[in-house]
Amino acid sequence: MAKQPATSQSKPKHGWLKWFFGTLLVLGAIAFFAPMIYEAQQSNLRIKTASSYRRRLYPADEKRDELIRQYNANALATQQGRTKPYGKTTIEQILGKNAKLPVGYINIPAIDLKAMPIYYGTSDEILSKGTGIMPFTSLPAPGKYVTSSVTGHTGVANRIFFDNIRYLKKGDVFIIDVFAHRMGYQVIGRKVIDPLKRDATTNFYVKGAQNRAILMTCTPIGINDHRLLIYGKRVPLKTAEDHRTIPRDAFSPMNLWRDAIILLLIFVLLWWLYYWLQDRKQRRQAKAESEAQS
Numbered sequence: 001m002a003k004q005p006a007t008s009q010s011k012p013k014h015g016w017l018k019w020f021f022g023t024l025l026v027l028g029a030i031a032f033f034a035p036m037i038y039e040a041q042q043s044n045l046r047i048k049t050a051s052s053y054r055r056r057l058y059p060a061d062e063k064r065d066e067l068i069r070q071y072n073a074n075a076l077a078t079q080q081g082r083t084k085p086y087g088k089t090t091i092e093q094i095l096g097k098n099a100k101l102p103v104g105y106i107n108i109p110a111i112d113l114k115a116m117p118i119y120y121g122t123s124d125e126i127l128s129k130g131t132g133i134m135p136f137t138s139l140p141a142p143g144k145y146v147t148s149s150v151t152g153h154t155g156v157a158n159r160i161f162f163d164n165i166r167y168l169k170k171g172d173v174f175i176i177d178v179f180a181h182r183m184g185y186q187v188i189g190r191k192v193i194d195p196l197k198r199d200a201t202t203n204f205y206v207k208g209a210q211n212r213a214i215l216m217t218c219t220p221i222g223i224n225d226h227r228l229l230i231y232g233k234r235v236p237l238k239t240a241e242d243h244r245t246i247p248r249d250a251f252s253p254m255n256l257w258r259d260a261i262i263l264l265l266i267f268v269l270l271w272w273l274y275y276w277l278q279d280r281k282q283r284r285q286a287k288a289e290s291e292a293q294s
Helices: 015-057 062-079 091-099 163-167 198-206 237-242 251-292
Strands: 104-107 113-120 131-133 144-152 175-179 181-195 211-219 226-235
Touching: 015 091, 015 104, 015 113, 015 175, 062 091, 163 211, 163 226, 175 211, 175 226, 175 237, 181 198, 181 211, 181 237, 198 226, 226 237
Parallel strands: 113 131, 144 211
Antiparallel strands: 104 113, 104 175, 131 144, 175 181, 181 226, 211 226
């Protein structure tokens, strides 16, 4: 009796779906790892910049510290409408050829911001590289009657500057290492201001004998027509360094993007695995039917 011809083995029905979800998986992996790799490169660059600053400006210099004291005394007098007690003191006099280089850096543990460079000034060029000291405020320094302000961008593509300071809470700390002095600050409050109002600059003025630092960025994200101020008071450096860090940026746009990509990758992987198993099952069934008909 002649054998019946064997039926051809059926082709998997989901080949195109496997390619589709496989492609999504690869694209998702790229979208997940690319920002992380870029941020790691930027973090490494910031650490190198901080090391360069320390080599240039450490140890502290008495003459430089005196010029900073005079600069701050003049700034205070201007804010109070008094005659400046000293002649004009400029950042070039204080730092010489280093005036356009970073004067320090800031660490904010609660939002995992490390070694963000601090420059003098607020030009676009400066704020594209790091943060800047607002010239009409005090320079960060030890002592009394000091209120310095450091500003940084929010919403720059693929860069994190001061985007996440909006998540800081009272009691969080930050550390400023500037002009060869390392100082700790604790957050005591926040305020949103309209920069177009005539009295906007008064929010940065020295208040009493306190030593304060203000962190400033644009708000709200995407509109940026107001300014968010985070006020910190100086505390002992050891207190700031030993402070228990509570992560505050879990719901930042970057972290939400990362979590969304993770969920997408898991979904695509599970979907791809499902169709791979279905195709494998079909092949086995087709092979068994072919052998049964032989």
